[in-house]
Every structure is written in C-alpha cells, then in structure tokens.
Amino acid sequence: MSQLESNRPLSGIDALLARTPFFYGWAVVAIVFITMGIGVNVRTSFSLLFPAILNEYGWDRATTAAAFSIGFAVGAILAPIVGKLLEFIAPRYLLSISAILVSVGFILSTYSTEPWHFYLTLGVLMVGTGIVLTYVGQSMFLPNWFQRRRGLAVGVAFSGVGIGSIILMPLIQETISAEGWRDACWLMAGLLLIIVLPMNFFLQRKEPADIGLFPDGDAAPDKEMTRGQQTAADPVVDVEWVNTDWTLRKAVKTATFWWLALACSTALYVWYAVQVHQTKYLIEIGFSELEAASALGLVGFAGVLGQIYLGNLSDRIGREWVWSLSTAGFLLSCILLLMMEYVPSPTMMYAMVILQGGLGYGIATVFGSMPADLFQGRGYGIIFGTLSTLALVGGAVGPWLTGFFYDEGGNYHLAFYVIIAMSALSILSVWFAAPRKRRLVAGQARKRAMKAISS
CATH class of the missing domain: 1.20.1250.20 (MFS general substrate transporter like domains)
Known part of the structure; x- marks a missing residue:
C-alpha cells in the first residue's frame, strides 16, 4: 500500500524529502544519472581490462572473453527476476546489493588465477549482477516519477552514461597503463562503494507515492483546471x-x-x-x-x-x-x-x-x-x-x-x-x-x- 493510500505520517529522511516535491523528482533523475554514469561504464570496462588480462595470463581470446559472455547471459536471466523482486523490495535495496556485488566482483578478480575465477568475478558478479545498475534496472522504476515529462526525465538520466564514459574511461585506462589492471579494479570498486551505494541506499525511492508525492514533482494534482479541462x-x-x-x-x-x-x-x-x-x-x-x-x-x-x-x-x-x-x-x-x-x-x-x-x-x-x-x-x-x-x-x-x-x-x-x-x-x-x-x-x-x- 502506498503512502497516498495509507495516509500514515512520514518520518525521518522521507519527511525531509517530501518537503521539496519538485526538487526531489529531479533529484531522482540526478541519482540515476550518476549511478548510470558510474555503474554502466565500470560494467563495460571489461573491454579495457581484457587486453591486460590477456597479456598477463596468455590465454586465448575466446577463453578470456567468455567471462563477458557469461555475465551477459546471467544479466539477461536476472532481468525478469529483478522485475519481480521490485514488487516486494524497494529499488534502493536492490541497487545497493548490486553495487556491493559488482564491487566484490572487481575486488575478487584481483586474486583470480584461472579462467573460471574470472567467469565468476568479472562475469557473474560484475557484468551479471550489474544489470540492476544499467538501463534495464533503472527503467523498472524511474518512469514512475514522471508522466508529462517522462521522456525528458529518462533522456536526462540516461545521458549520464555518455558523460560518465568521457570522464571514467580515460581514467580507468590511465590507471591500467600506470598501475595495472588490479589497481583499476580497486578504483572502480571504490567508486561504487563510496558514491553509488550510499547515494542510492539513503535517497532513492521506487515511486513518488512512497513519500506522499505525485509524478512530475507535483505536490498535488493541479486543482486550478476545470473538470472539463x-x-x-x-x-x-x-x-x-x-x-x-x-x-x-x-x-x-x-x-x-x-x-x-x-x-x-x-x-x-x-x-x-x-x-x-x-x-x-x-x-x-x-x-x-x-x-x-x-x-x-x-x-x-x-x-x-x-x-x-x-x-x-x-x-x-x-x-x-x-x-x-x-x-x-x-x-x-x-x-x-x-x-x-x-x-x-x-x-x-x-x-x-x-x-x-x-x-x-x-x-x-x-x-x-x-x-x-x-x-x-x-x-x-x-x-x-x-x-x-x-x-x-x-x-x-x-x-x-x-x-x-x-x-x-x-x-x-x-x-x-x-x-x-x-x-x-x-x-x-x-x-x-x-x-x-x-x-x-x-x-x-x-x-x-x-x-x-x-x-
């Protein structure tokens, strides 16, 4: 039951967020913008890690690239499961869990020595569970926040991927070149744990009704319109x-x-x-x-x-x-x-x-x-x-x-x-x-x- 249906008083951070309805509606877009700017790009950073891992271990390309393919398949399987879970679990928890699992995947990959280690770390954990941080996971709840401006809001939020790639990809590549691919993995894990995790856990909500608001940042429906209008x-x-x-x-x-x-x-x-x-x-x-x-x-x-x-x-x-x-x-x-x-x-x-x-x-x-x-x-x-x-x-x-x-x-x-x-x-x-x-x-x-x- 939503906050609008239950009329239960809001408390804590929800009460604070509900005081700025228009601002918070677009704050949700900003959260998604930053989450995808980091989450999508660290997930696709496999293409930057790939040459360094090949050079170190000398495996053939198919064996090494299979990590991404396995992760892609796991992500496709997880998509409807995540959608079903959203009926019972708030997205801030799923996003937080995904950020943690992707970070764990990056960290554990630095200790990997066999192909199957990478299949589990960079494949299942990083690429697979990272599906929640991407277009797929965000699209399951972001449209709830907007009706009149839905396309604009989604467009602004998703543009974070492009901005993130301009900033992050050179940084990740420079780290790989200067310090090695393991340090780059620790860097990406840190970005997820320090920025993406707390931001989503404390501020993200499934829909405006959760904190007594309406779509498009409205505090209430427009009552100045006539019934005919x-x-x-x-x-x-x-x-x-x-x-x-x-x-x-x-x-x-x-x-x-x-x-x-x-x-x-x-x-x-x-x-x-x-x-x-x-x-x-x-x-x-x-x-x-x-x-x-x-x-x-x-x-x-x-x-x-x-x-x-x-x-x-x-x-x-x-x-x-x-x-x-x-x-x-x-x-x-x-x-x-x-x-x-x-x-x-x-x-x-x-x-x-x-x-x-x-x-x-x-x-x-x-x-x-x-x-x-x-x-x-x-x-x-x-x-x-x-x-x-x-x-x-x-x-x-x-x-x-x-x-x-x-x-x-x-x-x-x-x-x-x-x-x-x-x-x-x-x-x-x-x-x-x-x-x-x-x-x-x-x-x-x-x-x-x-x-x-x-x-």
Whole structure:
C-alpha cells in the first residue's frame, strides 16, 4: 500500500524529502544519472581490462572473453527476476546489493588465477549482477516519477552514461597503463562503494507515492483546471486497457507485448551489431586507428545530446515517431558505412557519427519510457524485465551474426543489408505496438485538450 493510500505520517529522511516535491523528482533523475554514469561504464570496462588480462595470463581470446559472455547471459536471466523482486523490495535495496556485488566482483578478480575465477568475478558478479545498475534496472522504476515529462526525465538520466564514459574511461585506462589492471579494479570498486551505494541506499525511492508525492514533482494534482479541462487533458485513450491490473501473464497474451518485444529486440540487434563491428570496419576501409576510435567516442558524445533532445521530443510528438526517427538514424548510418567502402570520406564518417549517436541513441530513452506508457501497474517490473530479456537476445545475436556473415562472405555487405532490414522491421513493429492507441504522451494530450476546449 502506498503512502497516498495509507495516509500514515512520514518520518525521518522521507519527511525531509517530501518537503521539496519538485526538487526531489529531479533529484531522482540526478541519482540515476550518476549511478548510470558510474555503474554502466565500470560494467563495460571489461573491454579495457581484457587486453591486460590477456597479456598477463596468455590465454586465448575466446577463453578470456567468455567471462563477458557469461555475465551477459546471467544479466539477461536476472532481468525478469529483478522485475519481480521490485514488487516486494524497494529499488534502493536492490541497487545497493548490486553495487556491493559488482564491487566484490572487481575486488575478487584481483586474486583470480584461472579462467573460471574470472567467469565468476568479472562475469557473474560484475557484468551479471550489474544489470540492476544499467538501463534495464533503472527503467523498472524511474518512469514512475514522471508522466508529462517522462521522456525528458529518462533522456536526462540516461545521458549520464555518455558523460560518465568521457570522464571514467580515460581514467580507468590511465590507471591500467600506470598501475595495472588490479589497481583499476580497486578504483572502480571504490567508486561504487563510496558514491553509488550510499547515494542510492539513503535517497532513492521506487515511486513518488512512497513519500506522499505525485509524478512530475507535483505536490498535488493541479486543482486550478476545470473538470472539463482535466477531462480533455486526460492522456487515456483506451480506458479498459489503462484500468487493467497488468501482470506478465496478461501482458504476454496481447499482440502489443510481442510487437513491442520485436521492436526492442531488432533495435538492440542493430545497435550492438554496428557498435561492435564499426571500428574494425572503418580501419579496414582506410581510416586510421585513431580516426576509428575517435568516431566511436564522438558517437557517445552525440548520444548525450540526442538522448536529452529526443526524450523531450517524445513527450511532445509521441514515442512511435521518436523511435522511428532514432532507428532511422542507425539505418542511415549503416547506408553511409556501406558507401564509405567506395568513398572513405571523413565528412561521411562524421555524418555517420551524428546519425548514429545524435539520432540512434534516442532508442534508449524511448525504450525506458514506452513500456511504462503501456503496462503501468504492480506487474510492470517483471513485464519490463521480460521485455528486456527478449531485447537482449537481439543484442547478443547481432554482433555474432554480423561476424558470421563477414567470415562467410569476406565482407560486411550482407551483414549491413540485414541491419538495414532489422531497422525497418523495428520501425514497423513499434507502429503495430501503437502506444498512442492506449495512452497519449503529454504533448498529444495537450493538443487534444486545446481542440476540445476551443470547440
């Protein structure tokens, strides 16, 4: 039962937080911003640790890289479990436990001497349980805090990953180069335990109702609106759908769930396939290693701006339009990659960067908002977790199948054509999922309200 339903007096830190409703709503975004800026980037730091571990132990690449693959698989399995646990356990506890387990994974890895040691430490503990600190875990509760500004809030929060990568990745690499990979692991464990753990344990909450607040940082609903205005501005389109007490069993019986799952799975196929292979591809077609690496970094920087802008835009024009625009960014960047094989122009490379980061990374923002628009309710956590697992299947298959096509054909032509087709399928699927037919975003509802009032 929520605080709003029970009317029990707040005490301690909850009472203090409830005194600043607007500030605290955005403070939640700031907490997620910092958590993901650290949590996501230390989780993906495996790519920086990988060469140093290879050099020290001399194992083959497949044996060593299996640690990340095992962790990725564990994370996919944990996603719906975490979603179910959120029905009973506050996210601040799950986030705190995840921060501790990832830290333990980093620390224990410094004592590892066999491959299976790394499978358990950097694999299961660091990559696997770290899923709670990423887009998946945060999207299970952050959308609860916003309705009118949901896309903007998620976009700002998720942009922390890009900012964090600009700051942390050079720091981690410098530590590895100067002090060794073990010191880098201790550094990352320290950041989690000193910053992420206490910040989430003391300040994070599942939903505004927990401390007597309302979404969007409101202290109370807007009572100055007339009943007619409130009715006209109501975002609900399908009353029966919105009033459904959604559970996973009910959700999987709808075509909407599966169209949304297909949209997300194909989108992550595209995202990871391009991200993993583009640096090697750019080098092979004539760009220097520095230019190729810089392109990847610029994609992340452009993604920061793109996520914030496109998140806000999705609150005004609808999730389907922004999803389509973002996915089209990947589609067009893939076409440019194909063209650059014949015309390796720096101008085309930077255009590809802008399309991929500035547009393509907007997928993350809508992915964090759209399921909440459709399946709000007590079962949302496990529903989103299941959707995430299905999406991660696409993310896992994309890089592997792209590499397979290259090995078989000796080039990326077929792989890029498949990526283009997957992009188109993702766009088509999101329109069949049709969130707008269940609940409008704030901009659409406001436009409908103005029409109703003027008439």
